[in-house]
Amino acid sequence: SFPSSSWRRSHDAHRQSIACKRPGRGRERAEAAQSRAEQSREEQRRAIQLVKMNSTNFELAQGLISSRYIRQAVEARNKRDNLVKSLLSQRRMPEEGWDDQQIVFFLQNLSAMDSNNFVDNIGVGEREGRIFNRLVAERYYGMSHGVGRSGDLTAEQPKAAGSSLLGKLANLMVMDALKIAGMSNVSSCAVLPVATGMAITLSLMGISSTRPGLKKVIWPRVDQKTCLKSLLAMGLTPIIIDNKLEGDEVVADMDAIEQAILEHGSDNILTVIATTSCFAPRRPEKIVAIAELCKKHNVPLLVNNAYGCQSRENMKNISSAAHRGRIDGIVQSTDKNFMVPVGGAVLATANGNDDLVKAVASLYPGRASCSAVQDLFITLLSMGRRGYEKLLEEREGMLGYMCSKVGEVAQKHGERMMNTSGNGISLAMTLDSFVALVGKASVSQLGSMLFARSCSGTRVVTCVKEERVGGIAFHGYGAHMHDYPSAYLSFACAIGIQRREVDVFAERLSKTLVEFRKKCEAAQKAKEATQGES
Numbered sequence: 001s002f003p004s005s006s007w008r009r010s011h012d013a014h015r016q017s018i019a020c021k022r023p024g025r026g027r028e029r030a031e032a033a034q035s036r037a038e039q040s041r042e043e044q045r046r047a048i049q050l051v052k053m054n055s056t057n058f059e060l061a062q063g064l065i066s067s068r069y070i071r072q073a074v075e076a077r078n079k080r081d082n083l084v085k086s087l088l089s090q091r092r093m094p095e096e097g098w099d100d101q102q103i104v105f106f107l108q109n110l111s112a113m114d115s116n117n118f119v120d121n122i123g124v125g126e127r128e129g130r131i132f133n134r135l136v137a138e139r140y141y142g143m144s145h146g147v148g149r150s151g152d153l154t155a156e157q158p159k160a161a162g163s164s165l166l167g168k169l170a171n172l173m174v175m176d177a178l179k180i181a182g183m184s185n186v187s188s189c190a191v192l193p194v195a196t197g198m199a200i201t202l203s204l205m206g207i208s209s210t211r212p213g214l215k216k217v218i219w220p221r222v223d224q225k226t227c228l229k230s231l232l233a234m235g236l237t238p239i240i241i242d243n244k245l246e247g248d249e250v251v252a253d254m255d256a257i258e259q260a261i262l263e264h265g266s267d268n269i270l271t272v273i274a275t276t277s278c279f280a281p282r283r284p285e286k287i288v289a290i291a292e293l294c295k296k297h298n299v300p301l302l303v304n305n306a307y308g309c310q311s312r313e314n315m316k317n318i319s320s321a322a323h324r325g326r327i328d329g330i331v332q333s334t335d336k337n338f339m340v341p342v343g344g345a346v347l348a349t350a351n352g353n354d355d356l357v358k359a360v361a362s363l364y365p366g367r368a369s370c371s372a373v374q375d376l377f378i379t380l381l382s383m384g385r386r387g388y389e390k391l392l393e394e395r396e397g398m399l400g401y402m403c404s405k406v407g408e409v410a411q412k413h414g415e416r417m418m419n420t421s422g423n424g425i426s427l428a429m430t431l432d433s434f435v436a437l438v439g440k441a442s443v444s445q446l447g448s449m450l451f452a453r454s455c456s457g458t459r460v461v462t463c464v465k466e467e468r469v470g471g472i473a474f475h476g477y478g479a480h481m482h483d484y485p486s487a488y489l490s491f492a493c494a495i496g497i498q499r500r501e502v503d504v505f506a507e508r509l510s511k512t513l514v515e516f517r518k519k520c521e522a523a524q525k526a527k528e529a530t531q532g533e534s
Contacts, residue, residue, distance in 0.1 A: 080105055087169065087381075092176035097384030104141075107378075111142040113162030129159070140374065146367040147193070153364035154190060163370055167191070170377040174346050177338070177380060180388055182315030183330075185322055188354035190361055191376055192345045193368040196306045196333045199345035200230035200273075203329050206359035207271050207300050208234070214270040218260050218299075220252035222275045222282060223480045225469050227304050232470040236270065240472070243481045248418040248428075249283045250480040257290065261297050271300040271328070276318060277308035279459060279490050282480040283422035284308070287317050291325025300328040307336035310395055310495045311424035322350035329356040334372060339496050340379050344372025391495055396424075398502065399493040403427055405506045406491075413513045418488060428490040431460070437520035440464045440487045446516050447489075453508050459490045 058077075062070045084106055087094060098106075115121050116129030123129070129144035131137040137144075145160035147153070147167040154171070156164040175189040192199045208214070217231050220241040231238055239260050243250045252274075261269060272294055274285040287303065294301040308314045309332050321327055327350060334344035349357050383391070406429060407417040414433040420426070434443050440462045447460035463484045467477035475482040491505075 084109075091169070091172045093173045093180075093380050093383070093385045093388065095385050097387045098381045100382070103378055103381050106381075107141040107143075107166075110162035110166050113160075113165070114143055114145055115159040116144055117142050140370065143370055143374065146370050147373055148361070148364065148368050150366050151362065153192070153361040153368055155361075157367075166370070166377055167373050170373045170380070173380045174338075174376060175348070176385070177388055178309065178315070178332075178346070178348055180385060181309045181392060182312040183319045183322075183348070183350065184316075185319050185350045186348050187352045188349045188357045190347050190357050191334070191373045192347055192360070192364075193343065193370075193372045194345060195335075195342055196304075196331060196345050197226040197230045199331045199347060200227055200302070200304060201233050202360050202364065203302055203331055203347060203356060204231055204234050204236065204271070205363055206356045207302065207328060209359050209363060210355070211270055211300070214268060216264055216269050218257060218264075218269060218272040220257065220275065220285065221474075221480055222278050222304075223467075223474065223478050224275075224278065224306075226306075227273060227275065228469050228472070231273070238472070239264065239269075243282070245481065245484070246283075248281050249420055249422055250281050250484065251283045251422070252285050252290075254286065254289055254293070258293055258297075261293070261299060266297040266299045269299050271302050273302050273304055276303055276305045276314055277311075277425060278423070278480070279478075279492075280420040280423045280426035280428040281418050281484075281488070281490075282426075283420070284314060284424075287321040288324055291321035291327050293325070295324075295326035299326075301326055303327055303330040305330050305332045307333055307425065307494070309337035310392065312392055312396070313424055319350065322353070326353075327351075328353065329360075334376050337495065338376060338379055338383075340372070340375040343369075344376060395493060395495045395497065398497055398499065399424065399427075401499065402493045402497075402502045405502055406509065409506050409510045409513070412510065413517070418486075425494065426490055426492045428488045431487045431489055434516065434520055435487050437517075437524050442520075442523070443487050445519070446512070449512050449516060450509065453512055455505055455508050455512075457491060457494075460487070461490065462487050 058070055058074050080102055083094065083098065083102060087106075111117055114129065116123065127145075131140075131142070131144050143160070143163045143166070145157055145163050147157075147163060149155040149157055154167070170191050171189045174191060175186055178186045178189065192202060194202065204217070215235070215237045216239055217236050218239045218241060219228070219231070221243055228238060241253060241256050241260060244253045245251075257272070261272075272290065274287055274290045275282075276284040276287055278284060291301055303318060305314075305318065308318070318327070318330060330348045330350070332346050332348070334340050334346060335342045337346075347357055347360055349355075380388075403417055406427065410416050410429045415430045418428040418430060420428055431443050431446070434446070441464055444460050444462050447458055450458050459478065461478035461484075463476045463479045463486065465477045467474050476484055493502075
């Protein structure tokens with residue numbers, strides 16, 4: 001029930017004959033498009049057939065056990081086949097999430113389509129998908145060929161029809177997930193087998209291939225090392241734009257961004273990098289305004305949307321920006337947005353401006369691990385569209401609850417929640433009364449105290465820390481500007497967080513603040529005593 005070697009050779013020859021055509025203008029281009037569409041329909045039809053058990057086998061089984069039991073089994077099997085058929089025909093996340101048995105059923109069928117799992121295959125090449133350890137084989141369901149080919153990350157592999165199909169479906173499903181999250185005009189996606197930082201570097205390589213020789217990148221300051229190191233890894237020169245303060249929020253200076261474009265010249269700038277997910281009190285960029293600015297000056301725009309898919313408002317803003325201005329690519333993390341292990345990212349494009357996805361796919365050297373792709377594939381099947389929508393809704397509701405709950409703790413201890421309404425994911429709380437006791441530098445102890453009490457993910461920002469990243473010096477690192485007025489504690493309301501977790505965090509935070517205040521007061525008394533003696 002799986003493709004033979006002769007079928008694959010015929011299939012490859014058919015694809016090669018299409019590739020040899022040189023679509024010109026007018027009729028020739030239309031004929032080429034029609035040929036690709038017909039080929040796609042044929043591939044879809046064959047893929048659906050491949051995952052179905054031969055009905056003859058069921059008929060033969062009736063000679064061994066009662067036919068009524070066989071009919072019942074056939075009906076159950078057909079339901080599972082129909083779920084696969086629906087996935088292959090609709091090419092999006094299933095409406096309802098699949099159970100684990102259904103997912104394993106499909107993965108095993110896909111795995112059987114890879115040559116290393118053929119019953120009669122003899123592999124005499126240098127890489128034939130052999131796996132020494134059974135645990136490793138089970139972890140990947142026997143899919144050992146990875147994704148892509150040496151010339152293209154999204155290309156099909158003759159040896160791995162199943163893995164290739166999994167990769168194609170993963171890209172289509174994550175594109176559907178981005179639409180559900182609010183990016184309605186997303187038009188192309190590629191799941192990259194690297195985390196966010198390297199995905200940004202690959203994206204910069206893709207942009208650089210169309211703007212060779214350019215080294216300058218305009219980057220509004222964000223005190224997260226990943227993005228800056230991504231461009232430094234390519235030997236690029238960051239033009240760092242200092243932010244400004246609006247109330248409690250740190251915001252990008254739009255006038256300074258445009259001034260930098262004019263000063264350096266749009267023809268000398270590789271790209272602008274905008275950030276749409278960041279730690280409070282930093283506010284995500286006004287992405288529509290930046291996209292319009294880049295369109296006006298004809299400068300590429302790469303969006304670092306590392307964990308921004310969790311906010312539907314943010315995703316709608318990106319969608320609007322791609323429609324009204326210019327966005328060349330949007331990079332987002334798989335682990336932060338879809339609750340999978342670290343190791344993957346999604347490069348997306350919108351409004352049909354898909355050149356960057358194609359460029360990155362063609363620039364990627366060699367094959368890629370299927371780990372990140374498979375993790376995301378399994379997770380999106382398990383979530384389903386309704387499950388993902390529910391997670392987004394619950395997180396948005398939990399944001400208000402978290403702000404209120406932690407706000408009560410802050411007020412109890414003489415602090416306040418900072419007004420960071422422009423940031424739909426991260427929150428921040430002042431530490432002014434503690435600073436008054438021991439100074440800004442010493443309040444960093446609070447972070448380690450919380451971590452010791454099993455509260456991970458919080459950040460204590462003293463606003464006086466000196467940090468060098470890639471040889472570039474930053475004052476007040478962590479606060480996204482050099483002179484932020486208050487030390488603070490930041491934390492996030494991320495996708496998947498539960499009400500109980502918020503309650504426990506608020507309780508532990510309150511107890512830790514009590515203990516920390518005692519330490520601060522003791523330190524102040526000791527300091528006063530020392531000064532009195534002198």
